[in-house]
Amino acid sequence: MKVTVVGSGNVGATVANVLAxxxxxxEVVLIDIKEGLSEGKAMDIMQTAHMLNFDTxxxxxxxxxxxxxxxxxxxxxxxxxxxxxxxxxxxIGTNAKIVKSVVDQILEHSPEAILIIVSNPMDxxxxxxxxxxxxxxxRIIGQGGMLDSxxxxxxxALALKEAGYPATPTDIDGMVVGGHADKTxxxxxxxxxYRGIPVTQLLSDEAIQKAVEATKVGGATCTKLxxxxxxxxxxxxxxxxxxxxxxxxxKLIPCCVYLDGEYGEKDLCIGxxxxxxxxxxxxxxxxxxxxxEKAKFAESVAAAREVNSKLGEAxx
Numbered sequence: 225m226k227v228t229v230v231g232s233g234n235v236g237a238t239v240a241n242v243l244a245x246x247x248x249x250x251e252v253v254l255i256d257i258k259e260g261l262s263e264g265k266a267m268d269i270m271q272t273a274h275m276l277n278f279d280t281x282x283x284x285x286x287x288x289x290x291x292x293x294x295x296x297x298x299x300x301x302x303x304x305x306x307x308x309x310x311x312x313x314x315x316i317g318t319n320a321k322i323v324k325s326v327v328d329q330i331l332e333h334s335p336e337a338i339l340i341i342v343s344n345p346m347d348x349x350x351x352x353x354x355x356x357x358x359x360x361x362x363r364i365i366g367q368g369g370m371l372d373s374x375x376x377x378x379x380x381a382l383a384l385k386e387a388g389y390p391a392t393p394t395d396i397d398g399m400v401v402g403g404h405a406d407k408t409x410x411x412x413x414x415x416x417x418y419r420g421i422p423v424t425q426l427l428s429d430e431a432i433q434k435a436v437e438a439t440k441v442g443g444a445t446c447t448k449l450x451x452x453x454x455x456x457x458x459x460x461x462x463x464x465x466x467x468x469x470x471x472x473x474x475k476l477i478p479c480c481v482y483l484d485g486e487y488g489e490k491d492l493c494i495g496x497x498x499x500x501x502x503x504x505x506x507x508x509x510x511x512x513x514x515x516x517e518k519a520k521f522a523e524s525v526a527a528a529r530e531v532n533s534k535l536g537e538a539x540x
Contacts, residue, residue, distance in 0.1 A: 225249045225470045228295040228334070230326050231302035232256035232284065234452070235342060237265045238459025239299050239466075244269055244280040246463065248470050253292050254284040256302075262286060293333040297469055299367075299462050300353075302326050303343040308448045315344050316534055323349045324356055331357060338363045338469055338504040341480070342462050344453075346404045348531045350480045351493040362504040366480025368404030369495035371461040373478055375442035376400050376411045379435040383427055384418055395419055399478050401495045402524030405531075406444055409495070410521050411436045414514040465500060472502035481505050487521070494528050 227243055229236045232254045240252050254262040262284030269282045285291040292298070303319035323343050330337060339357075341350045341364065350366030357364070377396040384391035397417045402410035413432055416423045423432060438445070446454035468475040478497050483489040486508045487496060499507040513521060 225297070226251045226253070226295045227466055227470075228253045228255060228292040228298045228330065228337075230255055230298065230300045230330065231343075232258070232262040232265050233301065234455030235458050235462070236299070236301040237269075238455045239301065239342075239462045240265065240282055241269050242460050242463035243466060244273070244278050244282050245276050246467060247278045247280055248467060249280050252280055252282045253295065254282065255287070255289065255292060256284075257287050259286050289329040289333050292330060295330070295334040295337050297340065297466050298330050298334060298337045299340045299342060299466065300326055300330075300349075301342045301462070303349075308451060316348060316531065319343050319345070319349060320352055320535055323352060327353050327357060331359075339365065340462055340465050341366045342458060344404075345531055347480050347493050347495070347528045348535060351482070351532050352535050354482050354493060361482040361484070362506065364482065364493075365465060365500075365504060366404070366493055366495070367458070367462045367465055368409075368480050369400055369478025369497075370464055371458050372400035372404060372409050372411075372439065372442070372495070373398060374457055374461060376416070376435070376439040379438045379442070380416060380418070380423055380427075380432075383431045383435045384423070387427055387431065389418065389426060391418055396423075398423075399497060400439065401478055401497070402521050403494055403528045403531075404480065405524070405527060406441050408520075408524040408527040409440055410513075410517055410524055411439050412511075412513065412517055414517060415511065468500040469502060469504060474499055474501045474506065476500075476509060479505065481508060483508070486510055489525055492525060492528060492532070494525060 256262045266282045266284030343349045346368045354364045376398040377393040381391040381393045400411045497509040498505045
């Protein structure tokens with residue numbers, strides 16, 4: 225399988241590196257507008273091949289979309305990253321133009337590609353891509369829920385450790401739905417478990433709420449500490465989506481997808497659980513939320529629609 229990663233900054237390079245070490249892709253192409261950046265990142269990754277024992281070929285190009293031809297999956301990370309104090313939504317004006325341009329060029333050379341959108345604000349960029357390309361919704365996937373769910377598991381594991389349970393994130397099942405936004409994402413406490421045991425049976429309401437709030441600002445916390453957006457977890461999350469598609473894994477993963485009646489919503493891209501396989505989104509899974517979670521999801525939907533309303537202005 226050939227995979228292209230658009231944007232060779234921290235997130236894009238991490239996607240390429242994880243894909244290479246996983247070994248299921250035959251070729252990964254890194255592309256960026258900055259002269260030499262992709263070539264340097266690709267060279268650096270390839271010089272680990274012997275040490276890490278992988279055969280994937282990683283190549284880097286500067287703005288040469290012909291080199292991406294025939295890609296089965298394309299991960300779009302391009303755009304400006306967040307700085308401390310910024311929200312994802314504040315990036316819409318600049319990143320909308322970048323994402324639209326990138327996707328148009330990608331599809332010229334890989335018209336059958338499945339697109340994974342990472343650029344922020346991710347839900348709006350996913351919606352923009354679907355509306356601009358008019359592709360079937362199974363081929364346009366926003367990466368947010370996988371990352372946010374991983375952060376939720378991390379914070380629940382910390383809470384369980386504090387409560388005396390030797391938990392690690394791999395012991396936790398937890399899912400985040402809704403928009404990929406600090407204030408409105410929805411960690412599903414009602415479905416979260418520790419080795420099959422509901423976390424509500426093991427943790428106090430206060431401890432759970434602390435984990436929920438930490439999850440919602442997980443990206444902002446990293447941005448404040450790093451001075452820029454996080455990259456290891458976002459990169460690994462995007463690579464995990466590629467892997468599920470490449471291996472036809474039929475994995476249940478929360479992703480941003482276009483809704484057409486599911487969860488009572490239409491004409492909107494937002495995070496819900498889906499089955500990912502070789503065709504991209506193969507099924508949208510509707511699960512029962514608690515009454516409180518239903519209300520939070522409705523708030524998240526309203527917020528996502530508000531951001532979408534600014535897309536026309538951003539592209540004017």
